[in-house]
Amino acid sequence: MSQSAAGAAPAGAAQAVAPILEVQGVTLQYKTKEHLITATYRVGFSVYPADRFVLLGPSGCGKSTLLKGVAGFMKPVEGEMRLKGRRIVAPGPDRVMVFQEFDQLLPWKTVRQNITFALRNGGRCPRESDADEIAMSYIRKVKLTGFENTFPHMLSGGMKQRVAIARGMAMEPDILLMDEPFAALDALTRRQMQEELLGLWDDTRFTVLFVTHSIEEALLVGSRILVLSPHPGQVKAELNANQHSHANLGSPEFTALQTRIHDMLFADRVLEDEIARRG
């Protein structure tokens, strides 16, 4: 089994800190009705504490599949994934997933009950009163005070995503897994949510693994970006983006990095088009 994964761990000072998540030479496959699809091929990366680690790539690069693998919903056919040194074998509340879809909230539970449901079943907090208190503090954090007894169907898309984020954060997982959480929101709300997420991160410095297909979002949200190529997903590059935020959106450095990533992904596109033309 090859351990010489592309995108090796950063050298030097960072090595002193133990990574939270280690992914080594992971190949993930899933079956559709007709095909066995290889979603990622020997992908490797390491996520360190307080990282805002972004998996970026076009559709078909296996980034969502990779996230499901880390969450424990899929087993790799090759390679391995370790969370704090323990091998990942099944889903667990130490890795909480936030999805793109609004129907990730339990419609029969109020905003607060959605959070206490997670806290109590996830084993973080067996007592209802404690769970209530934690839930309320996270509802306050995502600015939903006054909506704690509202059922999800009464909320807007942005508010639903806030509840999902609050629910995930309340669990205080080792790593928060976000699968394009803002992709279904309108542009104005998305921007606001990105800023709020960064605010929350600044507060508690949680570790997050964030999947997106938007280069701009990757630069804004991420501190480090793993660029993946499609069909199957392979590591193209691992870049630093900690210096970029909404404050320097549109600045020459921001645009330069955007263009660099764009070219990295676009290079494949040109090649594919050429192959298509010849074939």
Add this chain to the structure above:
Amino acid sequence: MAERPAPLDRPEFEHPSLGKASTADVARPLSVAEQLANIDPVRKFTVLLGAIVIWELYTRLAEVPPLIFPTFGDTVVALWKGFTQYGLAAQIWTSMSILLAGYAIGIAIGAALSFIAVSSRFGSDVLGTLTSMLNPLPAVALLPLAMIWFGLGAKSLIFVLLHSIVWPVALNTHTGFMSVPEPLRMVGRNYGLRNIRYVAKLLVPAALPSILAGLKLGWAFAWRTLIAAELVFGAAAEGGGLGWFIFASRNEMDIPGAFAGLLTVILIGFLVENVIFRNIEQRTVVRWGMQS
């Protein structure tokens, strides 16, 4: 050739502060009539009332012989007599107790079947095949055999009732389980729900609209089957039940009595559907926005 239009250049403006909108109501309450028309039971009872008026007018104006089709008034009188003189209440109780027993057992079996079906692909195949085989079989058709197996009595009735309850309940529950959105399933597993807790805490509430539909369907099938079975049973059983009440009234040429029995069947069915089930739906799936 006509000149191509270009957007007109005009000055920009910006309102530094917006005053309160004062011309129109932001939210105006609906009129009493509009509010009444929005209440579901009000509309449904209006339809019921209309049907009764047409019934009364038709039988009176066309002078239909009471032995063929009694008036609504006669039927109500017969219903009153049924309750006061012929023990209709006891007959209703006989029917209801058998029905409730069958319903409870049927739901238990249906729940067990759907649990097995959701646990594995083989279980799902078993339920699917059994349902498509047995669901089309009318429950009353099993009655002659049931009478040989279980004798004349409540056991035979409960057996045929089970047949009319189990399949719709199991089928709808299973369909409901299968259509729970994928993210919701993953959320359940993410927070550590497994096996029976996963089914009870996640699948059941998430599939509740479909489960309730199955329960309603099972109830309606069972109610019909029971009345029909009691009509067939009739002569031999003692308690008889509501079906037997209808049969006996007709035998004595008490046609208004038979109508009173039919009206009771309709009313009970109507009440269960529109009061009990509607109430459960209002408190659960409607409140949660899973069904309108």
